[in-house]
Amino acid sequence: MKPFQSEDLSLNRPHPSTDSANSRFPARPFWLLASLGIAACMALPAQQPAGQPAPSTPATDTVTQQVDVLAFRSPVAALDSPTSSRVLTDTQLQRASSIGLDGKLRTIPGFDLFRRSSSLVANPTTEGVSLRGLGSTAASRTLVLLGDVPLNDPYGGWVHWEEIPSLAIGQIEVARGGVSDLYGSSAVGGAVQITTQPLFLPTGTSPFPRPELVLESGYGAEALNDNGARLRASSGRWSSLTAAELIGTDGYTLVAPNLRGPVDVNSNVHAENALVLLQRTLGEAGSGDAVWLRGNVLNELRHNGTPLTNNATRLWRYAAGLDRQQWGSDWQLRGWGSTEHFRQNFSSVATGRASETLTRNANNPADELGAALRWKRALATSLVALAGADVRDIRAEDIERPTSSATPATSTTARQTDEGAYGELLWTPGPWLLSGSARLDHFQNVDAATYTLATGTRAPQPSIVQTIFDPRLGISRRFGNGLAVSASGYRAYRAPTENELYRTGQVGQQTTLANPSLRAERTTGWETGVSGQSIRRLGASWRASYFWSEVNRPITALTLKTTPTATTLMRENLGQLRSRGVSFDGTLHPASWLELAGGYQFARATVTRFVPEPQLVGLWIPQVPRNTGTLQLTASQRRIGLLSLQLRSSGHQYDDDANTYILHSFTRVDVYASHTFHQRWEVYGSVENLLDRSIDVGRTPIRTLGTPQLARFGTRITLGGVH
Secondary structure (H helix, E strand, O other): OOOOOOOOOOOOOOOHHHHHHHOOOOOHHHHHHHHHHHHHHHOOOOOOOOOOOOOOOOOOOOOOOOEEOOOOOOOEEHHHOOOEEEEEEHHHHHHOOOOOHHHHHOOOOOOEEOOOOOOOOOOHHHOOEEOOOOOOOOOOOEEEEEOOEEOOOOOOOOOOOOOOOHHHEEEEEEEEOOOHHHHOOOOOOEEEEEEEOOOEOOOOOOEOOOOEEEEEEEEEHHHEEEEEEEEEEEEOOEEEEEEEEEEEOOOEOOEOHHHOOOOOOOEEEEEEEEEEEEEEEOOOOOOOOEEEEEEEEEEEEEEEOOOOOEEEEEEEEEEEEEEEEEOOEEEEEEEEEEEEEEEEEEEEEOOOOOOEEEEEEEEEEEEEEEEEEEEEEEEEOOEEEEEEEEEEEEEEEEEEEEOOOOOOOEEEEEEEEEEEEEEEEEEOOOOEEEEEEEEEEEEEEEEEEEEEOOOOOEEEOOOEEEEEEEEEEEEEEEEOOOEEEEEEEEEEEEOOOHHHHHOOEEEOOEEEEOOOOOOOEEEEEEEEEEEEEEOOOOOEEEEEEEEEEEEEOOEEEEEEEEOOOOEEEEEEEOOEEEEEEEEEEEEEEEEOOEEEEEEEEEEEEEEEEOOOOHHHOOOEOOOOOOEEEEEEEEEEEOOOEEEEEEEEEEOOEEOOOOOOOEEOOEEEEEEEEEEEEOOOEEEEEEEEOOOOOOOEEEEOOOEEEOOOOEEEEEEEEEEEOOO
C-alpha cells in the first residue's frame, strides 16, 4: 500500500498568546454542515398531527424502572440485568457542572480517562476510557458508540469528547464489564452508548407539532465560552435534528507552580462541532420503521503547554441506517464512515524549563468504512433470538518529519480490518432471565510498511492475523417486585490500534515508543450482583456487585529509561493483569423535590505475571486508584429553582508501571444552580473545584495539575416546540 497523498497540515503555528487570530482551523466545514442542516430543518413546514392537539404543559419527570438496552442489544429491565449499567438522561447531563462530556460521565464511579485531566486541556492521546479498574493507554479499553456506530478514533482508539454537540445528546448508557460478545474489539471494560435527542414526542408516536429551537450561551473564568444551538422539526413522515456548538477556553498552565519555567504556557482547546440527522418514517407512527442519514464534523485545535507543542483534529463522520419490521422479525442495517486528519508537534524542553526545541511533526490521516446487519425475533413469549454481523476497514498513515537532518522523514501505512458475527438468546421463564451470546472475530493488520520519503525505500512491517472467540453467559432471578440477584461471565478482546503499532507518542517529557509486534489483549471476567428498587417508598434503586477481570497480554507502556527531566517508555504486551473489587450505585428520592445519587468502586488492579521483569508482579496498574466515589445531591423547587452539589473522591494512584511516581488522592466538590422563567428561559451557573484543590493529574516526570476553581454562568432559551 502506497503512502497517502495527504494535504499539508503543518502545525508550525504560534501559541495563541502571540497570534490568537491565526490559532484556529478554518471554520468553513463547520459552518457549511451547520448551515445545511438548519436550512433543511427550516424547509420543513410546521405540521400538527391530525386529531392530536398540542399539549399545553410539558411532560413531568416520574420515577420509572430503568431499562437497559446496550448490554444485550435488547430492552432488559435494569433490575433483571446480569450486567451492571447506568443511564444518564439529558436532564442529568445538563445539571453536571462540567462542560466536557467526559466530566459529566465522571459522576459514574470507576469511569475515568487515561489521566485525570479534563478533555478541555488534555492531549487527545490521553483520552482513552477506563472502566472496572482495567486502566487504559492512549487507546480506550471501553467502546464508545453513537447510535450503534463506533466513535473511538479509528487510528488511535481514543475518544474525541468534544465531537458531539451537547444539545444533541438525549441519553447516555454505560455498561460495565466485557461486552465483546456483541460489539467486538475495545469492549473489554464495557461500552458507552450515546443516543441523540428524540425526534418524536415522549409518547414515541407523534412528531413535534412545530419546530423547536434551543439556544444556549455560557461564559466563565479562563475565557471559557460554550455556545450551542439545536433545531428539531418535522413534516409528515420526515423529521430532522440539527445541532452545533462552539467551545473555547484560554485554559491554564498544567505544570505545578514550583516547577514552571519560561517555556510553560496554558493548555487549552478551541473546538467547533455540528451534527445533522434526517429521518423518514416508513410505517405507522410508533412502529419504529424508519430510514435515516446522519453526518457530523469536528474541528479542534489544542495547545499542549509550551509555545511549540500543539495538535489539531479535523474529523468528518457520516452514517446511514434502516430499521424495519418484516417477516415477523426486527431488522437493523447500518453503514458508516469517517475521514480524519490528526497532526501534532513535539518538542524537547531544556533543563530548567527555560527553552524548548522543536523535534518533529507528525501527521496522521485515516479513513474508515463499516457496515453492520442485525436480526431479532421473538421465537416464543419468553424467548428472543438475535444475530448479526459487521465489518470495519481502516486505512491510515503516520507521516513523521523530524527537524534533525540526521533522522530521515518517514511514512508508515497500514490497513486494519475486523469482520465479526454474533448471536444471542434471551430466555425469561417467570422470574428468571438467562442469556447466552457469542461472537467470532477475524482481525488482521496487513500491508504495513515504512517508506523513507527522501529515497522511497520501503521496509515492510509485521502483519497481524488473529481469530478470536468471545462468549458470555448471564443469569438473574427476581424475588418479588423489588429484589434480584444475578451473575455473568464473559470473554472479551481489544486489538492493538495503528497508533500503538507504528507511532511514537509524547506527552510532556514522557516519550512512548511504538511496537509493531503487539498482539490483541484477551480478557476473562465474571460478575455477581444484587439489585433492588422501591418505587413507592422513597423511589430508591440500587445495585451492589463483585467483579473479577483478568487481562492477558495487556498493552501498556513499559518504562525503559528515566532521567530527572524525561522518561522513555515502550508499548509492550505486559503479560497479565487482574482487577477485582466491588461497586455500588444507588439513587434515593426522600422527597418529591430532593434526589440523592451516588456510587463507590473498590478495585484492586495489579500485575499478576510478566516474565521479562518479574519485579513488576504485584505492583499497581498505572492510573488506577483503589477507591473512587461520587455523590450528587439535587434539590428542585419550581418557584425557587434547582441546586445540585456534586462530590467526587479518588484514592492515590501511580503514573508509571514501576509505581515510582505517585498521584495523590483528592476530593473535589462542584456546584450547579439554575432557575427557569416561564418554562422557556433558563439561567444557570456552576463552579468546578469549588474548594480550589490542587489535584495531581500526571508526573511525566514533571508534576502536572488538574482544573483549578472554574466558575461559569449562562442562559438557555427554548422557542417553539411543545410547552
